[in-house]
Every structure is written in C-alpha cells, then in structure tokens.
Amino acid sequence: METALENLSKEDLLKVISSRDQTLSERDEKIVYLEAQLSMYKRMQFGQKRERFEGDPNQTMLPFQTEPEKVEEQQQEIKKKIEYVRKRPNHKGRAKLPSHLPIEEVEIHPEGDLSEMVCIGKEITEELECEPAKFYIKRYIRYKYAPKDGSGVSIAELPERVIDKGIAGPGLLAMILVGKYMDHMPLYRQKQVFARENIQIPSSTIEGWTRQALEKLEPLYENLVFDTKAMGYLQVAETPIKVLDSDKKGAAHQGYYWVYHAPLEGTVLFDYSPTRGGIAAVPMLGNFKGYLQTDGYAVYDSYAKKKEVTHLACLAHARREFEKALDNDRPRAEKALLMIQQLYAIERKAKQDNLSPEKIKELRLEESLPIINEMGKWIFEEIKNTLPKSQIGKAMGYAYARWDALSAYLYDGNLLIDNNLIENAIRPVALGRKNYLFAGSHEAAQRAAMIYSFFAICKKHEVNPFQWLKYALQNIASINHKNLTDLYPQNFKKSTDM
Structure with a gap:
C-alpha cells in the first residue's frame, strides 16, 4: 500500500488523503451519533432485569410453609397494630369533610338506665362513607281521564326519553359513558357490575345504549x-x-x-x-x-x-430535545435548559401575580425577550460547530428551524408558551x-x-361529568336550537352556580 502511494502524483495523493479524512470524519460522526443514541436509550430504559427472576438454585421453591414460631410472632404483631389503630387519637391534620354532602346521623346513648340522669352535652365524630351505585326502577304511572259523556280520553304525555321505548334512563346512560370514557372501564367490566346486583343485561344491549346515547349528542357536537x-x-x-x-x-x-x-x-x-x-x-x-x-x-x-x-411552536417540545442531549453534550444542553427554565419562571410569575394579558405582554417584552435573543444568538453560533446527527445537534436544529414560531408567543399576552x-x-x-x-x-x-x-x-x-351528561341527555331533544350552547359543560356550570 505504501509503495502504491509513493507512485502517486502530489495531486492524486492529496485526493486520497482528503477522501480518507472524509471517511474518518463520517465514521467519527456516526460513532458520536450512535453513542448518543445508546446513552439516550439507557436513560429511557426502565423495568427490572430478567436475571433477577430467572431463579436462584438455593432459593426456597413455592409453595413454602412459614415456621409456626414466626406465624405466632406475626399474629401478635398484627394484634398490637390493630389495638393501636383502635385506640389512637384522631389525627390533628386530617382532611376536612366536604360540606355539600348529605348527613346521616346515628345517635348513640350510654347503656343502662338513664332515667335518673341528665344529658349535659354530646360529642360528634364524623367519617366519610359511601354506598355502591344504587340501581332502581323509575316507574311512570299516567292516569287516564275521560269525560262522563264518553267523548274522549285524556292522558299526560311521557317526559322526553333518551332512548325511545328503551329501559335505560339518563342517569344509567350517563354512568355507563362516564365509566367507559372518563374512568376507562370497558363495557364488559361494567356488565360485571350489573351482574353483581343480579341485573342481567346482554352485552349487545349495553353497546346499543352507548351508541344511541352518543348519537343524541350529535347536534351539540356539530x-x-x-x-x-x-x-x-x-x-x-x-x-x-x-x-x-x-x-x-x-x-x-x-x-x-x-x-x-x-x-x-x-x-x-x-x-x-x-x-x-x-x-x-x-x-x-x-x-x-x-x-x-x-x-x-x-x-x-x-x-x-x-x-x-x-x-x-411549543417550547416544551424544544426543551425535551435538549433534555435528551444531556448525555451527549451536558454543558451545552444544560446551558439551553437553563435559559428555557428562566423563560418558564417568567410565565409562573405572570400567573402568580394574576396579570392581565396587556401586563403579561409587557413583562415578556421586558424580561423574556432578552433571554430569547441571547439563546437565539447562542444557537446560531454553536450549531455551526455541532454534528447535525448528534443529539445536541438535533436539539439545536429543532429550535433553530422553528425559532420565529418559538418566539411568537411574545405577540400577545393571551398566547401560551407551549402546547402542554x-x-x-x-x-x-x-x-x-x-x-x-x-x-x-x-x-x-x-x-x-x-x-x-x-x-x-x-x-x-x-x-362533574356525570351530572352534566345526565342533564344534557335529558334536555337535548327538547331545548330550542338557538339555546343549544346552554348545554355546553362550561355553561352548565354557570347555571348550577347561580
């Protein structure tokens, strides 16, 4: 190889050297990129290692029996804890009970003959209790009236029903929809709740109720x-x-x-x-x-x-890119994160002081704009000396390409710094x-x-999503279309607050 190089002209030799340098440079860039990726994946990795669960030959196999002495010792320990829980005084910092809940009073008098005694006071202890969802049948009884001359029959109209000729009331439908879409409980699990109360309803029926209730909301959604x-x-x-x-x-x-x-x-x-x-x-x-x-x-x-x-643009997304670069280039990543942190501190200050949009814009132009200008200038200079495929290069590239959009929240105090x-x-x-x-x-x-x-x-x-949905299902068919926005959740809150 050396002999071959010696026979080359100076011009060809420079080309070979240049090509070799470029190859080495590309290789080094790829190594840095792969190391950054590996480091990031290590940071993202979670969960316990497989080796921990593969078993130790010296470990006792299940099932196993605890020694009788240990069982007795544990039972005595539990007994002490139970007695302590029964006797310990009320915690001074316990949570305050909600004032809007109904109260069920249970009066407890001392045992024995109280006829010769006088009540001198009482002590009140409160606890928060609950009952499982209560199912009941709502029966509408409409009486028929007819004039004595037999000229016709008069009967009251049924209230508007969510599912015509269906047996599901608005409260039940609201519970099913809140359970599935708010509490993430699939319909088959809700069917199990019905079954525990000895209410047997086919899955197809519950699915049909869900579909028909959602269809009722279409005008409001449109x-x-x-x-x-x-x-x-x-x-x-x-x-x-x-x-x-x-x-x-x-x-x-x-x-x-x-x-x-x-x-x-x-x-x-x-x-x-x-x-x-x-x-x-x-x-x-x-x-x-x-x-x-x-x-x-x-x-x-x-x-x-x-x-x-x-x-x-969203500054939170830009921040995430720099957080990923901490293991790739900590000094520069931390510098960027520090400036972003300062911008968020100004936003918190505006919120804590309950500033008007005009005052927020004023504050941002006075305090945020210098930081943004400093960060923009820094990224512009540093990105020239940064490998594009490295994580710090990606972070800078992301921010650099969107710098105008990242700064645009300064235009108006109503605008938000991110998409969170x-x-x-x-x-x-x-x-x-x-x-x-x-x-x-x-x-x-x-x-x-x-x-x-x-x-x-x-x-x-x-x-409260249940209360709103029950109200909306009860009223959406009868409300005047001009007043449809009255059924929006935010307007429902205003009407119930009055």
Missing part, C-alpha cells in the same frame, strides 16, 4: 365544531387510536384523533380521521385565521404558512387505549370523539 372553526387561537395535536376496520381482515386500522384546544374559550374538540395526513385537518383548518400553535409535525407547515395565520394544555386533554385517550384497546369501527371512533370533547371541557371547567 355546534361545537362550528364554534371552534370561528376561534382565533387554536392549539392542535393528534394522537393514534386503533380501529377494527372490516376492510382489513384480522388487523386493526391505525386511525387518529385530531384535537383542537381553544385556550381563551376553554373548549376542546376531538375529531376522528382514518389518516394522519394533512388532509385530515382541512375541515377545521382549511379556512382558519389567527394564531395556530402546534408541535413540529411537518403536516402543519402548509397551514402555518398561510397569510392569515401566525404560527406558534392540549397534551393534558389528550391523556384520557392514552389511558383508554390501555383498557379497551380499540374502537369497533370508524363511526364508533367518531362517536367517541364527541364524548371525549365534552368530557375534556368538563375537566377544564371543573364540572
């Missing part, structure tokens, strides 16, 4: 869609949902919920689409004008570039996926989107 399209500040994200698609035998289709959160109005809208492609957002964002806040998903770029749209609120709204879907795994069809996924929307609004406005 109204929410209409209102959301008119809002001038939306946060958008998407999350997957498995759907049993009849066109794919033995396989589930990967559908998506597109979620639109209006921070100023406090509303959330879930919209189902079979695809994650940009076309899925056209119905909601096709004519959108205003502030649009998203993560880094490229699909949003076409909407963000419209003249009437100001695009906001919409991610909180999506969380129940992730929890539900772990329990009932999939939607039965594309239509079922869209029906679920309706109830996810309203339950997310309930959560934002601290509305």
